[in-house]
Amino acid sequence: MITPQTENEVSEFLANTDKSVRIVGGGTRQGLGNYVEPEVKLSTSGLTGITLLEPAALTLVVRAGTPLVEVQEALAAENQQLPFEPMDHTSLLGTQGVSTIGGVVACNISGSRRIQTGACRDSLIGVRFVDGMGTIVKNGGRVMKNVTGYDLVKLMAGSYGTLGVMTELSFKLLPKPEASATITLHGLSDTDGIAALCRALGSPNDVNGAAHLDGKTFIRIEGFKGSIAYRSEALKSLFSELEVTVETNLNNNSKLWKSVGDVDIFAKIKTSIWRLSVKPTKGPEIVEHLHNAGIELEAQYDWGGGLVYLSVADDINIRDYLVEMQGHATLVRGNGGGAAAMPIQNKLVTEIEAGLRAKFDPREVLNKGIMG
Amino acid sequence: MEMPIPNAAVLNKKAHVVRRLSKVLPSGSVISEEHETRAYECDALTAYRCSPMIAVLPENTQQVSDILRICHEEGVPVVPRGSGTSLAGGAMPTADCVILGVAKLNDVLETDYDNRLIRVQSGRTNLSVSGAVEEDDFFYAPDPSSQLACAIAGNIAMNSGGAHCLKYGVTTNNLMGVTMVMMDGEVVEIGGSHLDSAGLDLLGLICGSEGQLGVVTEATLRILHKPVGARPILIAFDENEVAGACVADIIKAGVLPVAMEFMDRLCIETSENFAKAGYPNAEALLIIEVEGSELEIEEQLTKIITIAEKHNPVELRQSNSPEESAKIWLGRKSAFGAIGQISDYMCLDGTIPVSELPYVLRRIGEISKEYGLRVGNVFHAGDGNMHPLILFDANKPGDLELCEKMGAEILRLCVEVGGCLTGEHGVGVEKRDLMFDQYSHADIEAQLNVKDVFDPKWLLNGAKVFPLIATEDRRAA
Numbered sequence: 001m002i003t004p005q006t007e008n009e010v011s012e013f014l015a016n017t018d019k020s021v022r023i024v025g026g027g028t029r030q031g032l033g034n035y036v037e038p039e040v041k042l043s044t045s046g047l048t049g050i051t052l053l054e055p056a057a058l059t060l061v062v063r064a065g066t067p068l069v070e071v072q073e074a075l076a077a078e079n080q081q082l083p084f085e086p087m088d089h090t091s092l093l094g095t096q097g098v099s100t101i102g103g104v105v106a107c108n109i110s111g112s113r114r115i116q117t118g119a120c121r122d123s124l125i126g127v128r129f130v131d132g133m134g135t136i137v138k139n140g141g142r143v144m145k146n147v148t149g150y151d152l153v154k155l156m157a158g159s160y161g162t163l164g165v166m167t168e169l170s171f172k173l174l175p176k177p178e179a180s181a182t183i184t185l186h187g188l189s190d191t192d193g194i195a196a197l198c199r200a201l202g203s204p205n206d207v208n209g210a211a212h213l214d215g216k217t218f219i220r221i222e223g224f225k226g227s228i229a230y231r232s233e234a235l236k237s238l239f240s241e242l243e244v245t246v247e248t249n250l251n252n253n254s255k256l257w258k259s260v261g262d263v264d265i266f267a268k269i270k271t272s273i274w275r276l277s278v279k280p281t282k283g284p285e286i287v288e289h290l291h292n293a294g295i296e297l298e299a300q301y302d303w304g305g306g307l308v309y310l311s312v313a314d315d316i317n318i319r320d321y322l323v324e325m326q327g328h329a330t331l332v333r334g335n336g337g338g339a340a341a342m343p344i345q346n347k348l349v350t351e352i353e354a355g356l357r358a359k360f361d362p363r364e365v366l367n368k369g370i371m372g
Numbered sequence: 373m374e375m376p377i378p379n380a381a382v383l384n385k386k387a388h389v390v391r392r393l394s395k396v397l398p399s400g401s402v403i404s405e406e407h408e409t410r411a412y413e414c415d416a417l418t419a420y421r422c423s424p425m426i427a428v429l430p431e432n433t434q435q436v437s438d439i440l441r442i443c444h445e446e447g448v449p450v451v452p453r454g455s456g457t458s459l460a461g462g463a464m465p466t467a468d469c470v471i472l473g474v475a476k477l478n479d480v481l482e483t484d485y486d487n488r489l490i491r492v493q494s495g496r497t498n499l500s501v502s503g504a505v506e507e508d509d510f511f512y513a514p515d516p517s518s519q520l521a522c523a524i525a526g527n528i529a530m531n532s533g534g535a536h537c538l539k540y541g542v543t544t545n546n547l548m549g550v551t552m553v554m555m556d557g558e559v560v561e562i563g564g565s566h567l568d569s570a571g572l573d574l575l576g577l578i579c580g581s582e583g584q585l586g587v588v589t590e591a592t593l594r595i596l597h598k599p600v601g602a603r604p605i606l607i608a609f610d611e612n613e614v615a616g617a618c619v620a621d622i623i624k625a626g627v628l629p630v631a632m633e634f635m636d637r638l639c640i641e642t643s644e645n646f647a648k649a650g651y652p653n654a655e656a657l658l659i660i661e662v663e664g665s666e667l668e669i670e671e672q673l674t675k676i677i678t679i680a681e682k683h684n685p686v687e688l689r690q691s692n693s694p695e696e697s698a699k700i701w702l703g704r705k706s707a708f709g710a711i712g713q714i715s716d717y718m719c720l721d722g723t724i725p726v727s728e729l730p731y732v733l734r735r736i737g738e739i740s741k742e743y744g745l746r747v748g749n750v751f752h753a754g755d756g757n758m759h760p761l762i763l764f765d766a767n768k769p770g771d772l773e774l775c776e777k778m779g780a781e782i783l784r785l786c787v788e789v790g791g792c793l794t795g796e797h798g799v800g801v802e803k804r805d806l807m808f809d810q811y812s813h814a815d816i817e818a819q820l821n822v823k824d825v826f827d828p829k830w831l832l833n834g835a836k837v838f839p840l841i842a843t844e845d846r847r848a849a
C-alpha cells in the first residue's frame with residue numbers, strides 16, 4: 001500500500017508506474033466490482049481535510065480522502081448537509097472502515113433525497129484528479145453555475161476510479177431542515193404502495209423521500225415548521241381512505257430514513273443483494289414478474305419505486321429475467337448466479353466508455369476490471 | 373472573430389453533397405441557395421455572421437442519421453442548430469459547413485405523470501414543453517428567459533439555466549435521457565425513464581457539450597407538479613455591499629427562495645424609465661421569490677423580512693395581489709430590453725462565489741471607468757451568476773472591440789476570484805479564446821480527448837469552445 005500525502009505525489013507515482021493500481025478510500029467496499037487483484041494499492045488516506053467551507057455560499061471544497069463522517073460533522077456544525085444523503089452500507093455488506101468522500105463520489109452514492117435534490121453527481125460542482133498517466137486535471141470549480149467547457153465533473157462521479165484518482169472535490173450544500181414529517185401508509189401491497197407514492201410525488205408537496213418496505217409506505221417532507229404542518233395535512237388528505245400515521249420527531253425521522261438508505265432490512269439476510277434502477281411504476285411489476293417465475297425474493301423500494309433492492313437466492317442471476325427492462329441492475333453482494341457485478345450495457349455505449357478509458361488511462365493501470 | 377479557413381475541397385463538392393442529401397430528405401428540407409442559407413448566418417450573437425454552405429431541416433432521427441453519415445463520408449463539417457438563440461455564437465456556421473436544424477423535430481412523444489417525465493423531440497421549444505403539461509398543473513422547471521423561442525436541443529447543448537434554478541437546478545439536473553446521433557450516423561440511447569447511469573455518466577457529459585459530441589434528437593425530461601402559489605418581495609438598499617450581505621444572511625438562515633435577482637442603479641433607473649414599475653431610487657435592489665401555499669409563503673417571507681430589516685433597506689415592498697407581484701417582476705423582466713432601448717450592449721455571463729459580490733461589483737465599476745463604457749449589473753444573486761451588461765455604440769468604430777476587451781477583463785476577474793467564464797450561456801465562439809484563463813493545457817487536453825472519442829474527425833461544431841490554436845491539429849487531421 002502506498003499512501004501519497006499530496007496530489008503531486010499521486011501524480012509522480014502514477015507517471016512512473018506500470019503496475020496495476022487499486023485506489024483505496026475507506027476500503028469499505030474493496031471486494032466488489034469485477035475484482036482483479038492489483039499489484040499495488042494506493043490509499044487516499046493522506047489526502048484529507050476541508051479546504052473551504054463557506055456556508056453563506058452553500059459551498060464545500062474537500063480533499064478526497066477525508067472520511068465522510070468528518071465532512072458530515074463539519075457541515076452539521078453550520079446546520080448544513082450534503083444534499084444527496086449518501087448511505088452507509090457497512091452493515092449491508094458486512095464490511096468495516098469508514099467511507100471517504102472520494103469513495104462516495106467514485107460510486108455516485110445517493111440516498112432517498114435523490115428524487116428531489118438529485119444524485120451525488122448533481123451536487124458535485126468541481127473536481128481535481130490525477131489521470132492514469134499522472135497528469136493533474138481540474139474541471140468545474142467552486143461555483144454552482146458553470147458551463148465553461150465539458151462537464152467532466154459528472155463524468156468523474158460514478159467512474160469507480162477507472163478514469164483517475166480524485167484528489168479534491170467541491171460540492172454545493174443544502175441547509176438542514178428545521179422540521180420534517182414522515183407520513184406512513186399502512187397495509188398496501190407493493191403495487192398499491194408505489195401507486196400511492198406516485199400520487200404523493202405528483203402533488204405540489206415537495207416530497208423528498210418515498211419508500212415502500214415491510215408492508216409500509218413512507219412519504220417524507222422536510223422544511224420549516226409551518227410548512228411541514230401544512231403539507232402533512234395536505235398529504236394525509238390525499239390518502240383519507242387509508243390507515244395513516246404521521247411522525248414529526250426529527251430524530252426518529254432521520255433514524256428511519258437512514259435505515260431505509262442503508263437497506264437495514266437486508267443486513268442480516270445472507271442472500272445475494274441486487275440494486276435496480278428502473279422507471280418507478282416498473283418496480284413492482286418487475287417484482288411480480290420474478291414472483292411469477294417462481295423466484296423467492298424480498299424487495300425494498302426507494303425513489304418512489306425506481307430504486308429496488310432485491311434479496312434473492314445466491315444461484316439466481318436476475319438479469320436473465322429482466323431482458324426487456326429499461327434501467328440497470330447491479331449485484332451489490334453475493335454470487336448472483338455468477339453474474340457480473342456491474343450492469344451490462346449496449347454495444348455502442350460500451351465502446352464509448354472503453355474509448356474514454358483509453359484516453360484517461362491508456363496504460364490501463366487504474367482499478368482494472370472494476371467496471372467490467 | 374477568427375474562424376478556420378473554409379476547406380476548399382469541401383466547398384468544391386457542394387453540388388455533390390446537396391445531391392446526396394436531397395436523396396435522403398424530403399424536398400424543401402435541403403437549403404442551398406445563397407439568399408436562403410443567409411437565414412442561418414448567425415444566432416443571437418449577431419455581431420458575427422457567416423452563411424453556411426448548406427442548411428438541412430430533417431424531420432426524424434433516421435434522417436438526422438442519414439445526414440450525418442453522408443457528411444461523415446464526405447468530410448463535411450456540421451453545425452447543429454436549435455432555435456438560434458445562443459448568445460455565445462454556438463450555432464454560428466462556418467462557410468464550409470452544413471447547418472443541421474432540428475426545428476421540425478417538435479413532437480411530444482410521451483407524457484407520463486405517474487413517473488413524472490415527458491419525452492419530446494429536441495426541436496420543441498422550452499416553453500411548449502411546459503405548455504404540453506400545463507393543463508394538468510405540471511411544468512418543466514428550467515426556464516431560460518428565452519424560453520418562448522429556444523429549443524430543448526439548445527438547452528441541452530448549453531446546459532441552460534433559468535430564473536428558478538436555485539431551487540430546481542439547471543438543464544443537466546432535469547435531463548433523464550437522450551437519443552443522440554453520432555457523427556458517423558450511429559444512433560445511441562443514453563439514460564431514459566430511470567435515474568442515473570449504469571456505467572460512466574455519458575448523459576452528464578453530453579449535456580453542456582455545445583453540439584460537439586453528437587446531435588440530440590429526443591430527450592426525456594423530468595416534470596414536476598406546479599407549486600400552489602408564488603410571491604415576490606422587493607428589497608432596496610443604498611449600497612451594493614449591503615444587498616450582498618443580505619443575500620448571504622438569507623442563505624445562512626436556511627431559506628432557499630426559488631429566485632433571488634439583483635439589479636444595480638443603472639439597471640434600476642433604465643428599466644424604471646422604460647417600464648414604469650415604480651421601482652425606488654436606490655443603489656441596489658433584490659427581488660426574491662418564494663413558493664408554496666399561502667401559509668408557506670408567509671412563513672418564508674417573514675424570515676426574509678426579519679433578516680432584510682437588519683440591513684436597513686431603503687424600501688421593502690410586499691405584494692398583496694397578483695398585479696402587485698407582476699409589477700415587482702416587471703422592471704426585472706424588462707431590464708435587458710430597457711438597456712437595449714438606450715444603447716447597444718454586450719451581455720456577460722460569468723459566475724463568482726457569492727461572497728465576492730461586493731468586491732467584484734466594485735472592480736467592475738473601476739474597469740468601467742478605465743474603459744469609458746458604462747456597465748449595468750443584473751443577475752441571479754443566489755448562485756453568483758452575473759450578467760454585467762456593457763453599453764457600447766455599434767456604429768462607433770472600435771467600440772465593439774473596446775467592449776470585447778473590457779468584457780474579457782471582467783471575465784478574467786470572475787475567474788480570478790474563484791468563479792468561471794460562463795454560468796449558463798456557454799463558451800461558443802465568444803469566450804473560446806479565454807479558455808486558457810480558466811483552464812491549464814492539461815485541463816483542456818482532457819476535454820479535447822473526450823471529443824476525440826465521440827467525433828474522431830472533429831467534424832461536429834469543431835471551431836467552438838476551445839481556442840482554435842488548441843484544436844488546429846485535430847481539425848486538420
Ligand SMILES: Cc1cc2nc3c(=O)[nH]c(=O)nc-3n(C[C@H](O)[C@H](O)[C@H](O)COP(=O)(O)OP(=O)(O)OC[C@H]3O[C@@H](n4cnc5c(N)ncnc54)[C@H](O)[C@@H]3O)c2cc1C
Pocket residue numbers: 022023024025026027028029030032033034044064065087089097098099100101102103104105106107109160161162164165166167275330332341367370
Ligand atoms: C463496484 C462497486 C459497486 C458498488 N455498488 C454499490 C451499490 O450498489 N450501492 C451502494 O450503496 N454502494 C455501492 N458501492 C459502495 C461504495 O463503495 C461506498 O459507498 C463508498 O464508495 C465507500 O467509500 P470508501 O471510501 O470506503 O471507498 P472504497 O471502498 O475504498 O472505494 C470504493 C471505490 O471508489 C474508488 N475510489 C475511492 N476513492 C477514490 C478516489 N479518491 N478517486 C478515485 N476513485 C476512488 C475505489 O477504487 C473503489 O472502486 C459500490 C462500490 C463498488 C466499488
Ligand SMILES: Cc1cc2nc3c(=O)[nH]c(=O)nc-3n(C[C@H](O)[C@H](O)[C@H](O)COP(=O)(O)OP(=O)(O)OC[C@H]3O[C@@H](n4cnc5c(N)ncnc54)[C@H](O)[C@@H]3O)c2cc1C
Pocket residue numbers: 415416451452453454455456457458459461462463474494515516517518521522523524525526527528529530531532533534535582583584586587588589796797798833
Ligand atoms: C433574450 C435571450 C435571453 C436568454 N436567456 C437565457 C437564460 O435565462 N438562461 C440561459 O441559460 N440562456 C439564455 N439565453 C441563451 C440561449 O437562449 C440558450 O443558450 C438556449 O439554450 C439556446 O437554445 P437554442 O435552441 O436557441 O440553440 P441554438 O442557439 O440554436 O444552439 C445553441 C447550441 O446548441 C447546439 N445544438 C443545437 N441543437 C442541437 C442538437 N440537436 N444536438 C446537439 N447540439 C445542438 C448548437 O450547435 C449550439 O452550440 C438567452 C438568449 C436570449 C437571446
